[in-house]
Structures are given as C-alpha cells and as structure tokens.
Amino acid sequence: xxxxxxxxxxxxxxxxxxxxxxxxxxxxxxxxxxxxxxxxxxxxxxxxxxxxxxxxxxxxxxxxxxxxxxxxxxxxxxxxxxxxxxxxxxxxxxxxxxxxxxxxxxxxxxxxxxxxxxxxxxxxxxxxxxxxxxxxxxxxxxxxxxxxxxxxxxxxxxxxxxxxxxxxxxxxxxxxxxxxxxxxxxxxxxxxxxxxxxxxxxxxxxxxxxxxxxxxxxxxxxxxxxxxxxxxxxxxxxxxxxxxxxxxxxxxxxxxxxxxxxxxxxx
Amino acid sequence: xxxxxxxxxxxxxxxxxxxxxxxxxxxxxxxxxxxxxxxxxxxxxxxxxxxxxxxxxxxxxxxxxxxxxxxxxxxxxxxxxxxxxxxxxxxxxxxxxxxxxxxxxxxxxxxxxxxxxxxxxxxxxxxxxxxxxxxxxxxxxxxxxxxxxxxxxxxxxxxxxxxxxxxxxxxxxxxxxxxxxxxxxxxxxxxxxxxxxxxxxxxxxxxxxxxxxxxxxxxxxxxxxxxxxxxxxxxxxxxxxxxxxxxxxxxxxxxxxxxxxxxxxxx
Numbered sequence: 001x002x003x004x005x006x007x008x009x010x011x012x013x014x015x016x017x018x019x020x021x022x023x024x025x026x027x028x029x030x031x032x033x034x035x036x037x038x039x040x041x042x043x044x045x046x047x048x049x050x051x052x053x054x055x056x057x058x059x060x061x062x063x064x065x066x067x068x069x070x071x072x073x074x075x076x077x078x079x080x081x082x083x084x085x086x087x088x089x090x091x092x093x094x095x096x097x098x099x100x101x102x103x104x105x106x107x108x109x110x111x112x113x114x115x116x117x118x119x120x121x122x123x124x125x126x127x128x129x130x131x132x133x134x135x136x137x138x139x140x141x142x143x144x145x146x147x148x149x150x151x152x153x154x155x156x157x158x159x160x161x162x163x164x165x166x167x168x169x170x171x172x173x174x175x176x177x178x179x180x181x182x183x184x185x186x187x188x189x190x191x192x193x194x195x196x197x198x199x200x201x202x203x204x205x206x207x208x209x210x211x212x213x214x215x216x217x218x219x220x221x222x223x224x225x226x227x228x229x230x231x232x233x234x235x236x237x238x239x240x241x242x243x244x245x246x247x248x249x250x251x252x253x254x255x256x257x258x259x260x261x262x263x264x265x266x267x
Numbered sequence: 268x269x270x271x272x273x274x275x276x277x278x279x280x281x282x283x284x285x286x287x288x289x290x291x292x293x294x295x296x297x298x299x300x301x302x303x304x305x306x307x308x309x310x311x312x313x314x315x316x317x318x319x320x321x322x323x324x325x326x327x328x329x330x331x332x333x334x335x336x337x338x339x340x341x342x343x344x345x346x347x348x349x350x351x352x353x354x355x356x357x358x359x360x361x362x363x364x365x366x367x368x369x370x371x372x373x374x375x376x377x378x379x380x381x382x383x384x385x386x387x388x389x390x391x392x393x394x395x396x397x398x399x400x401x402x403x404x405x406x407x408x409x410x411x412x413x414x415x416x417x418x419x420x421x422x423x424x425x426x427x428x429x430x431x432x433x434x435x436x437x438x439x440x441x442x443x444x445x446x447x448x449x450x451x452x453x454x455x456x457x458x459x460x461x462x463x464x465x466x467x468x469x470x471x472x473x474x475x476x477x478x479x480x481x482x483x484x485x486x487x488x489x490x491x492x493x494x495x496x497x498x499x500x501x502x503x504x505x506x507x508x509x510x511x512x513x514x515x516x517x518x519x520x521x522x523x524x525x526x527x528x529x530x531x532x533x534x
Contacts, residue, residue, distance in 0.1 A: 237504035253436060260497070
C-alpha cells in the first residue's frame with residue numbers, strides 16, 4: 001500500500017515538474033538545464049536550472065531517496081526511532097526573477113515514509129516592492145485550504161509566518177503563504193490537497209510572470225531587491241529545515257543550495 | 268587583578284582599532300563611519316565601517332560586554348558552569364577589498380573572563396586569485412608564533428585550516444592563517460602574543476593594500492571573487508562560532524554580520 005502511494009506521489013511530482021519547466025521556459029524563452037544526481041544511500045534526483053531574461057535564477061528539483069537516518073535525525077523525525085529507514089519523495093521550486101517588481105516564489109511538497117507516512121510542504125512569496133496581488137494570493141490559498149482542510153488555513157498561514165521569520169532581524173523573510181507538515185489524516189484527501197497546492201503555485205507563477213515581466217524597473221528598485229535577497233540567504237543558511245535536512249543526510253549540494261539567491265547584497 | 272588585566276586588554280584593542288582605521292582610511296581615501304551600540308545586558312561596542320574605492324566593505328568592531336550566559340552556553344564555555352557571569356572584550360576586523368587581486372582579510376582577538384580567563388583569536392585571509400605573497404604571509408605567522416608559543420605554530424595553523432572549512436563543499440574558505448583559543452598559560456606572555464598578532468595583521472594590511480591597490484583587474488576576475496564570496500557567506504552563517512555566539516548572546520546584529528561580504532554570487 002505504502003509503495004503504491006509512494007509511486008503515485010512520485011509520479012505527480014514528476015508531472016508537476018514537467019508542467020512547471022515547460023511553463024517557465026516558454027515565458028522566459030530559455031531552456032532549463034537538467035542534471036541528475038545520486039544520493040549517497042540510494043535514489044537521487046533531477047535538478048532543472050534556468051537563467052534567462054525573466055528568471056535570474058530558477059530551480060526545480062525532484063528527488064526520491066531511500067536511506068537510514070543517523071541517530072540525531074532519528075530523534076527528530078516521526079516514526080524513525082524504532083526503525084531508522086526512510087523513503088522520501090518531493091519537489092521543490094525556487095524562482096528568483098530579474099525584475100524587482102516580481103516576487104521570488106518558493107514552493108515544495110513532499111511525501112515521507114518511516115514507520116509512519118505523511119505529506120508536508122508549502123509555498124511562500126518574497127516581494128521586495130509593493131505587490132498589488134498580495135490579497136488575491138492569500139485569499140486563493142485560504143479558499144484552497146478550506147476545501148481540503150476546513151478551519152486549518154489560519155494555522156497553516158501562521159506556521160508559514162512563524163517559519164519564514166528572521167529572529168535576529170525581527171523581520172519576516174517575505175509575505176508568507178502556507179506551510180504544513182505531518183498531514184496523515186486521510187491519504188486520498190491529503191494527496192488531492194497536495195496536488196491542488198501544486199496547481200495553485202503553477203497558476204500563480206504563470207499569471208504573475210506574464211502580468212509583470214514587461215513592467216519597467218530602475219536601479220534603485222533593483223538595489224532594494226539585492227538587499228532583500230541577503231535576508232533570503234541568511235534565512236536559508238541559518239534557519240531553513242530543508243537546508244539542514246539536506247546537509248545532515250548528505251544530499252547533493254547544488255540541489256540543497258539551489259534556493260540561494262543569484263546575487264545578494266549586504267552592503 | 269583580573270579587572271586590571273581586562274582593562275589593559277580593552278585599552279590595547281581600542282588602540283589597535285585606532286591604528287587600523289587611521290591606516291585603512293589613509294590608503295582608501297574614505298573615512299570610517301562609527302556607530303556605538305549597547306549590549307542587552309551591559310556594555311556595548313563601537314562599529315566602524317568603511318566603503319570606498321579600495322575597500323568595498325570593511326568593518327572594525329570593538330566591544331566590551333558583561334552579562335550572564337544562558338544554560339546552553341554555560342555548558343559550552345569554560346568556567347561558566349558554576350557561575351554564568353562573564354566579561355568579554357575584543358576586536359574583530361574584516362576587510363573585503365574591491366579588487367579581486369587583494370585577499371579578504373580577517374582578524375580578531377578577545378579576552379574573556381568567567382571563573383577562568385583566557386585570550387583567543389586568529390587571523391586568516393581569503394584570496395580568490397593567485398596571491399604571490401602567500402608564503403611570506405604564512406612564514407611570518409610561523410615566526411611570530413615561535414617567539415611566544417614555541418612549537419605551537421603547526422597546531423594554530425591546523426586549527427585555522429580545520430575551522431575555516433566548508434564540509435558541504437569539501438573546500439577551505441580561504442588560505443588560512445592561525446587560530447587559537449583558551450590561551451591561559453602566562454598572562455604577560457599571552458598578552459604580548461596577542462599584541463603582536465594585532466601588529467602583524469596591521470602591517471600585513473598596510474603592505475598588501477599599498478602593493479596591490481593599483482593593480483588592474485577585469486570582469487572575469489571580479490566574477491570569480493563574487494562567487495568565492497558566496498562561500499564566505501555560507502561559512503559565516505552555517506559555521507562561524509562568532510556569529511553563533513553573537514546571535515546567542517543577543518549582540519548587535521550589524522556588528523555580528525559585519526563580516527558578511529558586500530555582494531555575493533551563487534549564480
């Protein structure tokens with residue numbers, strides 16, 4: 001049963017990857033460059049990277065890895081204490097646009113199996129200037145959550161706000177979105193939710209890029225973006241669980257740090 | 268006795284700060300901008316920052332703080348278990364030059380008092396291109412260590428190499444130098460050593476900047492520097508003890524992150 005579910009999740013993540021790279025590639029005009037990598041235990045992934053006139057640095061990474069947690073991780077991961085074996089499959093996406101008018105966009109969903117099994121993931125955006133679609137963005141996420149997890153939206157939103165926060169600067173990384181983990185209520189419902197979060201992200205990327213890619217911006221705005229990106233870099237290296245998980249489990253370094261901004265300014 | 272020693276160390280760090288900012292300011296042509304900050308317990312510091320035609324981002328920070336370690340830190344810091352009170356005074360310097368021909372230069376020394384007392388510190392440099400003075404640089408440090416700590420040079424050098432290392436990339440941050448801590452053998456000798464490490468750094472900065480500041484460089488070399496700096500940023504946020512100590516003890520965020528490169532490229 002678990003194996004079948006694992007493969008269904010894995011296939012969806014691959015399908016979504018294909019949709020996303022086709023979409024972004026068409027809007028940007030550049031092709032993604034794909035690299036396969038192997039995990040030090042078993043499995044691996046494919047990283048697709050783009051650098052073009054619209055997306056300054058973008059990456060879509062899918063991976064399916066099989067291994068054993070070390071003793072430190074065993075204590076942190078649900079269901080890993082009695083048996084360190086795990087399977088994980090997931091997709092993660094980060095798009096850092098050239099234009100400071102377009103927010104950086106981040107998304108990931110994953111399915112993990114230890115002696116338990118669950119979905120996790122989320123999406124969030126980081127505008128550096130005013131972004132007039134911010135209410136639509138949040139309202140769309142609310143509607144989506146209400147469909148599959150009634151009354152959970154405010155919890156998922158708060159989780160995202162709490163997570164993407166830089167305590168040392170007392171400021172949020174961006175404008176938030178939703179964040180969730182350990183979804184193991186009803187597999188079919190959870191999987192539908194996961195698929196719809198992916199579709200929501202895909203549509204948001206499409207609409208936002210098409211609408212804003214030709215808007216003019218100036219050097220002053222670009223500079224604000226570069227400084228904002230230094231906070232992004234700080235968050236990823238100081239706090240991000242995905243980064244820590246990747247470094248702990250010996251994942252591919254380019255894939256783990258794919259989300260780092262192309263250029264960041266601490267000046 | 269300890270108070271007198273604390274004040275002697277503090278006075279020397281201030282004296283060295285003055286020497287360094289006068290020197291760098293004269294070579295660069297720009298003035299340092301000074302900011303005072305207070306510690307959330309007691310004490311504080313002065314951060315001096317420069318941004319000019321020779322130094323793209325430079326900072327000299329001195330601080331003297333008095334407080335109590337939290338329980339986590341109490342277990343890590345010598346002499347803090349039975350009494351959480353501490354005093355610390357120190358200087359730290361980071362210079363990120365505009366020219367990729369000139370290495371980034373880093374130095375710090377500090378004196379700590381808990382129920383024990385000791386000096387710590389070090390210096391290291393990060394060239395991104397060939398640097399033809401590298402042998403002189405290491406040999407000078409060796410000679411200096413041999414004068415005060417016979418047979419300790421290789422230990423101090425190794426400590427530096429081991430410390431400024433990025434395991435996730437399996438590469439060193441830079442070319443190393445020396446790194447030492449818990450010097451509490453003979454206070455007078457230790458203090459002389461600390462003073463001479465400071466003088467050595469000052470002379471190295473002076474000679475290197477004067478010799479290389481007018482050397483031509485091109486965009487390809489600048490790009491190599493920007494990518495090298497992303498490793499510098501990764502190290503500081505993922506591994507640096509000073510950064511962790513600062514964040515743990517609620518220090519001034521600009522002072523803690525002073526060492527971050529002005530611009531870094533993950534592209």
